[in-house]
Amino acid sequence: MATKPAQNNLRYLRSGTMQRLKPLDLVARELVEGMRVGMHKSPLKGFSTEFAQHRQYVPGDALKHIDWRVYGRSGRYYIKLYEAETDFDAMLLLDASQSMHFGGGGIEGLTKLEYAKYLVAAMAYLVVDQRDAAGLGVFDSELRTYLEPSSSQAAIRQIAGALEDLPTQPKTDVAAILHQFARRLRRRGIVILFSDLLDQEQTLLKGLEHLRHRGHNVIVFHVLDGHELTFPLSGNARFTGLEGEDPIVADPRRIRAAYMRELHTFLDRIRTTCEKARVDYVLADTSRPIEAVLSGYLVSRSQGR
Secondary structure, X not given: OOOOOOOOOOOOOOHHHHHHHOOOOOOOOOOOOOOOOOOEXXXXXXXXXXXXXXXXXXXXXXXXXXXXXXXXXXOOOEEEEEEEXXXXXXXXXXXXXXXXXXXXXXXXXXXXXXXXXXXXXXXXXXXXXXXXXXXXXXXXXXXXXXXXXXXXXXXXXXXXXXXXXXXXXXOOOHHHHHHHHHHHOOOOOEEEXXXXXOOOHHHHHHHHHHXXXXXXXXEEEEEEOHHHHHOOOOOOXXXXXXXXXXXXXXXXXXXXXXXXXXXXXXXXXXXXXXXXXXXXXXXXXXXXXXXXHHHHHHHXXXXXX
């Protein structure tokens, strides 16, 4: 199932993008489970950082943790407990199905898949640079590539290398992959999905809810080509489905209004699906610079929006 990543061509790690993202952090919104002290809230209680709750004193507890104000009011000894801080695992899930090969309206002529690869590589860099762990899952109708989360600097190169030559199949099954990772991941962390989400919204919702039920923070980067979002075509055109659909010949000018209505309905359904599952949603328009999409989201997230 897992493939060995190439190490000789790391084109998805652009130094300019990495430098612009370096001042930013990806902070967990909710509790995560880690192996060391870090910058994110842990479900474990300790004696450091932010106050969480009290518990009754028992012999052997350090006297310095007694809350003397509570003792003054109640005459009883209580210990202050604080939220421990921890690192997290970030699992980056990339949809490499055939529909992701569409392009034409993106920066530098990138397809949705190529654009998403740059997003994945940049996010892996960001996560590891802040001393958290990043892993990779590449899928279409099933999981094709899997790299365990790691916080070593080598993990960035391994992930970037694994993005070079990806096997693809026509169909995707986003929901099945989300269920698979909900069962696979043992620690509560962050799952970040990069996909055009050409799947059934109801099954997608169940997959997202499964991850949320297991305690994971979930982020969805909805990758769509600039031409998909604006439909700037003219003249008779032959539209060929990338996932096995029959071709259609039509005049884009005659169907543009109907297409745009369907597009906005689709986007509204996806946003509503993510809201129901309490998942962060980011529209990743391939006509926008990669660092602009990532920095816009990360700044918004850091401000609690």
